[in-house]
Amino acid sequence: MAIPRFWREIPSRYNLVASKCLNCAMVDFPPREVCTRCGRKSIGNMERVKLSGRGQVVTYSIVHDAPKEFEMMKPYVLAIVQMDEGVRMTSQIVDCENAEVKIGMRVETAFRRLGAEGEAGIIHYGYKFRPAA
Amino acid sequence: MKAGIVTYGAYVPRYRITPKEIGAVWGVDGEAMGKGLNIRAKSVPGPDEDVITMSVEAARSALKKAPGITPKDVGAIYVGSESHPYAVKPSATIVAEAIEAGPVMTAADYEFACKAGTAAIQTTMGLTLSDMYKYGMAVGADTSQGAPGDALEYSASAGAAAFVIGKDPLIASIDHTISYTTDTPDFWRREGQAYPSHGGRFTGEPAYFKHVLSCANLLFKRAGTSPEDYDYAVFHQPNGKFPVRAGRTLGFKDEQMETGLLVREIGNTYSAAIMVGLCAILDVAKPGNRIFAVGYGSGAGSDGFDITVTDGVDAIDRRSGRTLRRMVEDVKFLDYATYAKFRGKIRMREG
Amino acid sequence: MRGVSVIGIGETQFGELWDKSFRELGIEAGLRAIQEAKIAAENVDAIYVGNMSAGKFIDQEHVAALVADYSGLVDQHLPTVRVEGGGACSAIAIHQAAMSIASGVHDIVVVGGAEKMTDVGDVEANAILSSTTDQEWESVFGATFAGLYAMMARRHMFEHGTTREQLAAVAVKNHKNGSMNPNAQFQKEITIETVLQAPRVAEPLGVFDCAPLSDGAAAVVLCSADKARKFTDTPINLIGTGHATDFLAVHDRRDLTTMDATVIAGKRAFHAAGKTPIDVKVAEVHDNFTISEIMAVEDLRFVPKGKGGYATEDGETALNARISVNTSGGLKARGYPVGATGVAQAVEIVRQLRGEAGKRQVAGAEVGLTHTLGGTGATAVVHLFARGD
Numbered sequence: 094m095a096i097p098r099f100w101r102e103i104p105s106r107y108n109l110v111a112s113k114c115l116n117c118a119m120v121d122f123p124p125r126e127v128c129t130r131c132g133r134k135s136i137g138n139m140e141r142v143k144l145s146g147r148g149q150v151v152t153y154s155i156v157h158d159a160p161k162e163f164e165m166m167k168p169y170v171l172a173i174v175q176m177d178e179g180v181r182m183t184s185q186i187v188d189c190e191n192a193e194v195k196i197g198m199r200v201e202t203a204f205r206r207l208g209a210e211g212e213a214g215i216i217h218y219g220y221k222f223r224p225a226a
Numbered sequence: 227m228k229a230g231i232v233t234y235g236a237y238v239p240r241y242r243i244t245p246k247e248i249g250a251v252w253g254v255d256g257e258a259m260g261k262g263l264n265i266r267a268k269s270v271p272g273p274d275e276d277v278i279t280m281s282v283e284a285a286r287s288a289l290k291k292a293p294g295i296t297p298k299d300v301g302a303i304y305v306g307s308e309s310h311p312y313a314v315k316p317s318a319t320i321v322a323e324a325i326e327a328g329p330v331m332t333a334a335d336y337e338f339a340c341k342a343g344t345a346a347i348q349t350t351m352g353l354t355l356s357d358m359y360k361y362g363m364a365v366g367a368d369t370s371q372g373a374p375g376d377a378l379e380y381s382a383s384a385g386a387a388a389f390v391i392g393k394d395p396l397i398a399s400i401d402h403t404i405s406y407t408t409d410t411p412d413f414w415r416r417e418g419q420a421y422p423s424h425g426g427r428f429t430g431e432p433a434y435f436k437h438v439l440s441c442a443n444l445l446f447k448r449a450g451t452s453p454e455d456y457d458y459a460v461f462h463q464p465n466g467k468f469p470v471r472a473g474r475t476l477g478f479k480d481e482q483m484e485t486g487l488l489v490r491e492i493g494n495t496y497s498a499a500i501m502v503g504l505c506a507i508l509d510v511a512k513p514g515n516r517i518f519a520v521g522y523g524s525g526a527g528s529d530g531f532d533i534t535v536t537d538g539v540d541a542i543d544r545r546s547g548r549t550l551r552r553m554v555e556d557v558k559f560l561d562y563a564t565y566a567k568f569r570g571k572i573r574m575r576e577g
Numbered sequence: 578m579r580g581v582s583v584i585g586i587g588e589t590q591f592g593e594l595w596d597k598s599f600r601e602l603g604i605e606a607g608l609r610a611i612q613e614a615k616i617a618a619e620n621v622d623a624i625y626v627g628n629m630s631a632g633k634f635i636d637q638e639h640v641a642a643l644v645a646d647y648s649g650l651v652d653q654h655l656p657t658v659r660v661e662g663g664g665a666c667s668a669i670a671i672h673q674a675a676m677s678i679a680s681g682v683h684d685i686v687v688v689g690g691a692e693k694m695t696d697v698g699d700v701e702a703n704a705i706l707s708s709t710t711d712q713e714w715e716s717v718f719g720a721t722f723a724g725l726y727a728m729m730a731r732r733h734m735f736e737h738g739t740t741r742e743q744l745a746a747v748a749v750k751n752h753k754n755g756s757m758n759p760n761a762q763f764q765k766e767i768t769i770e771t772v773l774q775a776p777r778v779a780e781p782l783g784v785f786d787c788a789p790l791s792d793g794a795a796a797v798v799l800c801s802a803d804k805a806r807k808f809t810d811t812p813i814n815l816i817g818t819g820h821a822t823d824f825l826a827v828h829d830r831r832d833l834t835t836m837d838a839t840v841i842a843g844k845r846a847f848h849a850a851g852k853t854p855i856d857v858k859v860a861e862v863h864d865n866f867t868i869s870e871i872m873a874v875e876d877l878r879f880v881p882k883g884k885g886g887y888a889t890e891d892g893e894t895a896l897n898a899r900i901s902v903n904t905s906g907g908l909k910a911r912g913y914p915v916g917a918t919g920v921a922q923a924v925e926i927v928r929q930l931r932g933e934a935g936k937r938q939v940a941g942a943e944v945g946l947t948h949t950l951g952g953t954g955a956t957a958v959v960h961l962f963a964r965g966d
Binding site: 094098099102123129151152153154155156157158159160161163166168169171172173181182183184185196207208217219220221 | 700703704707712713714715717718719720721723724725727728729730731732735776777778779780781782824826827828829833
């Protein structure tokens, strides 16, 4: 991924910066300029918030066939997590046996390496999930 | 006014490998090696972990204990390691971004073998005592490598600890600090080399013991104290034997050293080693407890600290988040093959 | 607005076609369709080409110009449009072409779809397929294309009791149909066991739950309905189209077991055509994964939500059952050169409605449906066809 593209999203990737609509309280991640629920009424009426990082697993899959960047992690658990703020996110679940992952499991975010542009390139960091403390 | 510890946090990865498992691959009695080193297991970082991820976890853990501390008041961050993910590009800026400190701050990375983290503590003490910044953060973290089949492979492990240093509010004051530094080539790694080299038995008397004992004696003198004055003692712990021998030589009792001696469960976390041991002590210490801490970094030098726990320790939430106790106990053991894969010891195809 | 009819169809073999380049494939299908339609070069007013990603598969952009050039129509200097939309691209191209005819701008338009996927290795091809997912918030975190569909499958199993055997039943049925299709990539029947024992890709999906990587092309010639009988005795009319989009990322969708884009596209198509799901006896739906077909038959309202797996297992979607789904073999057995899909599905439906489907003919088929998805369901296009009078 090109450097500026990754760098631009760092606040959301590192710190779960999301947006909250002051009109209808809908939380969107990543942050949006226009609320996904109330559209035009939200323009100029959105604020930045940070997600708590806590949520529960809504669905998951154990991925066996993966691109080169994720070779070392195979087989890994890919999951969609519903955060306590209502919005959903997609990432891996780590720090537990793949077989232990269940729909409904409580998780929290962890700061991990997502990948790198080869041996000489920039390293990408961001959120993954692990069983809640 | 004194500088000291405002809050602290540690991180140890979940994976472990035993000396027996390592020894089996190299035709060595690994169990005997483990006994000789007084190490039962060492921690192994997952393939998606490195010094930066662990430093962030430790830093976040520290701030979580003390929600009253505003990250923007952390004016300096130094990350000490000998396994920074980048040779050029500081770990410290990524840690800063991940805790939402800055941009009005200074940062740099440190290297001094296993005392890079304690060197950072001393620097941040200076910055806060001189009122340059309100708080500084000193991080020691490593994903140290031992060459396959080498003695160090049984102990070189991974971990991180982060200390926020300032003047107020303190959970522990650092009443005295003193260092002892010489050019002693006991352990080193040339640029570009995957694994470090060491001087075998030379790493003992002329290196570890000379510096730790010299620094300790200087600290006793400066503080006007003797071993009985302390509730806890913690030393750099490359294995479970050296620090105990050093402590006993200085006159400490085993009970004083017990709490901080994590190397037996997690191995030698290099720049994090003494700091993680100190975190284990701070997790249970009471106001008024005194702690004697002397680290060591090859190359060589020792930083010593005379610490007194204050009432402030009860004002932070030491039970919050993932405790060190839980991280030491909630483990998964690996076989050598998985360990080698995680540690990048298997040569992969390029491109 | 004028009606639109299909007056010619053409397709290539689908499979790993080592000897055929992208340009050869596209042209082959197009020329067959033009010949079948018995039209001359001067009759063609425009070309629409659906192609997912020639830019990534063969480093070729500006595909429209390439097709116009190599089709032998270059001295007509035709307006040519390349349509992108993930897997839905050539279904969208049909819609775009139909609108140009319905509005009176053009009379006869050739619509083709083509993809050359096997010049790159498997790992790279799968990464290219992944480019239709959310690059910033899905794939960078380890979401593979199959992984995203697998998560929908897992949730479908959790909420509706769908089983792996029911997923497998989709593949078994489609391979059975494919065995009767000489142009299909796979012409061998398989068993439920084969599907269940196959290497896992992203649980619960295994290799046989996933459509293959393929090369291939298909084309149709569209004509205004009032002129169609000049060219063919069996014009097939495009009687309704629905095209809808939804959130790009799966995690933003309203219901993980439903593709709202399909539901809405289906409703729009049926409304435009004045038909209901009961009128449809033959349908080509987008089975890039077995779960996709199960969700499609539910979302198109052929079966109630949650019953797609049970219906497949009970044979309700088999050849000449209540509704024949994927008589061509579907994406799974017929092959999935992504850009060709929408048009290839139309070709099969037209064949069925003309009564030219041979061993896999659906008896008495009068209304047929195609359903095509883009990405993980962020785009859906539904076309309804019926025999012209």
